[in-house]
Amino acid sequence: MRLHPILLRAPAALLCAALVACSQQQEADPEPSDPPVGADAEQSEADESSPPPEEESEVPVGWVTEVPADSGDEEDEPSRAPEDRAGTGGGATDPVTATDADELADHLETDGPVVVELDGGIDLDGDVQVPSDTTLLGAEEGTELTGGRLVLEGADNVVLNGLAFDTDGTAVAVRDGSRNVWVHRSTFTGGDDGALIEVADGADHVTVSWSRFQEASSALTVGDADDEPGALHVSVHHNHFDGTSGNHPRARNAAHVHVFNNYFRSNADHGVESAHDSNVLVEGNYFQDAEQSVRPAGEDPGNTVARDNLLVDTPQPEIRGEVPDPPYDYELDPATEVPDLIGDGAGVPG
Template identity: 40%
Template sequence: MTVRFSLRRSTITTVLLVTATLTCPPPSTAATIAVVDTGPVGFAAVNALGQNGTTGGAGGPTVTATTTAQFLDYIARPGPYIIQVSGTITLPTGSSDGMHDVTSDKTIIGLGSTARLVGGGLNIGLPVDDDVTSPPAEAVHNVIIRNLSLSGATDDLINVQMFSHHVWIDHNDLSNGDDGAIDIKRGSDYVTVSWNRFHDHDKTLLLGHDDDNGAQDVGRLRVTYHHNYFDGSDQRHPRVRFSELTHVYNNYYRDNSYGVASTYDAKILMEGNYFFSVNNPGRVEFSGDLGRIVQRDNILVDCNHEIETRGSVPEPRTLYPYTADPASSVPTVVPAGAGVGKI
């Protein structure tokens, strides 16, 4: 078994790789770790665009949805709401292809470990309009989605679009969507995706709509992905275009075709991740114009390729505080803490 360790340097523009040969079994995932986050870490915590971090429905009434009608009513209401989901709620396809709009200032949180949304997905954002190239005053913002299992959507499980900002997607279980698990696109900004488990899914995380969408995306798409468990999900972890900065740290990749792909000058820092049996952990030679990747402190085990690096990126610590775990702890910490029933 070949284990590749990256060594950290004082700059963030180059990397040095050292290869060592060790004999060891696949990483163990047996552990019991409680993870309690009172608020997001990363871009969703940044004060920007008139929003001081991401607080969701704080200050509004707390309601509990047990039926489809209740849930769709609550997520569409104006003003702050904390919406608790109890049991299984089926989202209809109808005329929206199963995507249902969430308005600003909402916390959607599952109760216990059995809250589920099935058959449809959540849309955080205004209707698509290619002529809008700067954040509109009415952009959807300040949304939290936590502790839910989402599966079986006919489109995306969660879609963030049209300059939506300050979104925190945390401690969910996502699987078996027809398209993306979490797509973030069309000028969206200041998002954190943390402690989620992705499995039985193909196109997992898209960041950036398409190759021709620079007018909306350049200078935006600032997203933090941390402590997510990519449990045999196939690709796009994430697949990125144009991003001003994507911070990918302390995620556990297990048995994936590729990890991160950077294109169209997207700026990505990959830090303290653990890759086990991943064909291509990080790519800049992918599709379309080249992106940028800087990597530090990652561990690669039984991977077919090194992380491809190119260029320089901003330092996240100048934008928000965070503490990265040692990459060696990720195969234990992340599976034990990611997903539902752990907050």
């Protein structure tokens, strides 16, 4: 499945000069022959008579699509089937609108699935708890969240889509065994006090995709030194880490972190780090003017595998151990095309 249309074919010379594992590019398509006389008119008539194609809705890719194993306590398991709860949030529930923190809190206290569209600038005024089976959507006119963070504690099946955060600390905290979480097409700014997104404390099966991180010392952390092994399956793909210093992500005690097709630019500290026996696969990314690309931690290192990454004014990755491929289906975009894909597609649309 293709995540985004190809917008630009980069020169073959750039690929072969900087790609860690350089592969032969496909031959250019031959010049098309001239259409037969009258073809344009026939095609125009066909276009007028045919309805326009339906726009394909986005679907999650990555670990959020792989349903975690049941807890073993059937009484605590949701009544819906597992395949119906991975990365769907509030599903097809009719959306409601929140224009301030009080309205948002009221909507999130209702029973059952909920889809909330956040309209305009909202001061969260502290921590806002996000329950299971919830979708939070940014409005087409724009949504900016300030003054707090979204906290998922033991939540199952949450989608955060099209949200812009301007914060001095963490914007989204996924913890306490939360799972099936999809953060998509959002923009994160600030965050000098803590990572912009934190995934820890047994959280599992999380995907962070097509989002933009900027003006922060720490972008994304997965796991903590105290996390128990076995959880923290996280996918990080098609994000733009624009000038953020480090933690893209930093993984600790993570069972599997898959970092692919991200655009790293001007990162003063490091790109991806694996610690405390984490397993981190890094592939098809574009690193530009980064202090480090991929590395195991100096103390308590984890495993790192890097392949098909493009490095521009960036040191080579440091490899350690072995990391298995993920079990889900995904299609890797060529690293040469990542800057244009991400530049046009990552973050809040518009």
